[in-house]
Amino acid sequence: MFGYWDALYFLYAFLIGLIISYLLMKWAEKVSMGTRRTGDGTKIYISGEDQDKVIPHFEHLSGYFTGRHVMWGLIRGVHRMFLVFRREHTGLLTDYVAYLLITIAIVLGALVIGG
Amino acid sequence: MKILYVTVGLIAIYLYVSFASLLWEGLDRKLVARMQRRMGPPILQPFYDFLKLVSKESIIPRDANKFFEIAPILALAASIALLAYTPLGFEPILATKGDVIVFIYLLTLIAFVRVIGAVSSGSPYAQIGAQREIIMLASREVPMMLGLFTILWRLSKLGVEKPFSVGTFYQYNIWEIGTPLTIVGTFVLLMVFLLWLASEIEVGYFNIPEAETEVAEGPMAEYSGRHLALFKLSSALKEFASASLVVAIFFPWGVSGYLGLSGVGAVILDLVFHTLKAFAVLFVSMSIFRAITGRLRITQAVSMFWSRILPMSLIGVVLLVIDVLGVIA
Numbered sequence: 447m448f449g450y451w452d453a454l455y456f457l458y459a460f461l462i463g464l465i466i467s468y469l470l471m472k473w474a475e476k477v478s479m480g481t482r483r484t485g486d487g488t489k490i491y492i493s494g495e496d497q498d499k500v501i502p503h504f505e506h507l508s509g510y511f512t513g514r515h516v517m518w519g520l521i522r523g524v525h526r527m528f529l530v531f532r533r534e535h536t537g538l539l540t541d542y543v544a545y546l547l548i549t550i551a552i553v554l555g556a557l558v559i560g561g
Numbered sequence: 562m563k564i565l566y567v568t569v570g571l572i573a574i575y576l577y578v579s580f581a582s583l584l585w586e587g588l589d590r591k592l593v594a595r596m597q598r599r600m601g602p603p604i605l606q607p608f609y610d611f612l613k614l615v616s617k618e619s620i621i622p623r624d625a626n627k628f629f630e631i632a633p634i635l636a637l638a639a640s641i642a643l644l645a646y647t648p649l650g651f652e653p654i655l656a657t658k659g660d661v662i663v664f665i666y667l668l669t670l671i672a673f674v675r676v677i678g679a680v681s682s683g684s685p686y687a688q689i690g691a692q693r694e695i696i697m698l699a700s701r702e703v704p705m706m707l708g709l710f711t712i713l714w715r716l717s718k719l720g721v722e723k724p725f726s727v728g729t730f731y732q733y734n735i736w737e738i739g740t741p742l743t744i745v746g747t748f749v750l751l752m753v754f755l756l757w758l759a760s761e762i763e764v765g766y767f768n769i770p771e772a773e774t775e776v777a778e779g780p781m782a783e784y785s786g787r788h789l790a791l792f793k794l795s796s797a798l799k800e801f802a803s804a805s806l807v808v809a810i811f812f813p814w815g816v817s818g819y820l821g822l823s824g825v826g827a828v829i830l831d832l833v834f835h836t837l838k839a840f841a842v843l844f845v846s847m848s849i850f851r852a853i854t855g856r857l858r859i860t861q862a863v864s865m866f867w868s869r870i871l872p873m874s875l876i877g878v879v880l881l882v883i884d885v886l887g888v889i890a
Contacts, residue, residue, distance in 0.1 A: 452655070452657040452658070452659075455567065455655050455657075456642070456655070456663060458564070458567065459567065459571060459641075459642045459645040459646075459654075459655060460638060460639070460642040462568065462571055462572070462641065462642075463637065463638035463639065463640070463641030463642040464634065464635075464638040466572070466575065466637070466638070466641055467633075467634045467635075467637035467638045467641065467791060468634055470637070470791065471633070471634055471787060471791065473615075474615040474616075474786075474787035474790065474791075475787065477615065477616055478615060478616050478617060478618060478619065478786060478787055479616065479617060479618040479786075480618055480619075481618065481619045481620075481621060481786075482618055482619070482620045482621070483621045483623075
């Protein structure tokens with residue numbers, strides 16, 4: 447899609463952006479009241495809540511809520527797929543052709559998404 | 562020669578858009594305040610805010626890692642690079658074959674950098690905000706890109722050289738095609754784009770990642786001082802650039818042609834006119850939307866994107882496709 451020079455110009459534009467924002471940051475560092483590297487946080491933990499465990503109003507989010515459920519969902523989906531295959535399996539040639547097509551579809555899907 | 566043109570042009574545009582976008586923030590706050598029968602802050606308040614934030618002390622939490630401090634610089638750098646690909650009443654400075662794709666890539670990159678900064682802050686509020694930001698990002702890009710590429714495809718049927726470039730919008734205007742199906746389809750896609758714009762700048766319904774009263778500004782929870790100032794400037798630039806895309810797609814008309822101007826005068830006049838159009842689009846998509854809607858829950862927002870806005874986009878696409886294929890004469 448892009449020519450060689452277009453890619454280089456993109457890098458150049460990004461570099462200009464980096465330089466401008468770095469200079470802005472340095473200038474701000476000079477004129478500001480400095481930096482304080484301490485404390486548990488600025489706005490939230492003033493009241494002394496335990497940041498590692500409980501977030502107020504988000505108690506249900508303790509642990510790896512999303513990750514765990516997505517993982518179990520995937521495992522359950524794959525498991526159900528195999529259950530369906532086993533139930534419908536008749537040993538005929540058409541079954542094996544169908545498996546082959548499904549496998550090709552999945553591999554192609556992965557290639558399309560990945561490539 | 563081109564290097565010099567790019568450098569000077571980009572810096573000039575950066576200065577102009579910083580001014581215009583911060584000015585818009587002030588106008589927006591004043592307008593929304595008047596809609597709610599408040600006095601509102603002075604129009605120059607965002608400039609005061611920026612200078613005040615720059616001069617304040619930056620507090621870095623103990624648990625934050627290095628990315629926490631780098632993220633604001635990267636976000637602003639990505640915003641400035643975005644301006645090189647933003648249509649501003651004329652073709653972008655770095656107009657190439659595929660600048661529409663670079664534009665979307667950079668818009669997404671800014672959101673990613675915000676998320677990286679938020680995750681690096683070590684605050685659970687920022688983590689929740691970052692999760693929401695990513696969920697919104699994955700939902701909002703689909704209808705927008707579907708509509709954008711369909712319009713580019715429709716225009717490419719008129720015989721343009723570079724179908725994936727922003728310059729296409731200035732060669733041909735989608736309304737000029739003029740068939741009833743195209744007009745209705747484009748109007749539907751305009752609605753999709755206005756909703757996308759509202760979610761891109763996270764106002765009204767879509768103010769979910771930064772929900773101030775709920776998760777204490779989400780990704781920005783731990784940011785303060787100059788780091789926050791850079792993020793604020795970066796979001797202001799992003800707002801203006803996103804609105805510029807909508808203006809370029811749907812309202813690309815310039816005024817310099819009618820007045821018979823050319824050269825620098827034409828560029829400046831078109832830039833000012835484009836800024837006014839961007840303000841008008843932002844007024845609909847940001848000020849009015851912000852004043853009349855409240856925040857949705859994240860699940861509601863996601864289902865709205867996938868079950869309302871995506872079908873809306875599909876309807877617009879199907880109308881344009883029917884028009885091209887000539888199924889209905």
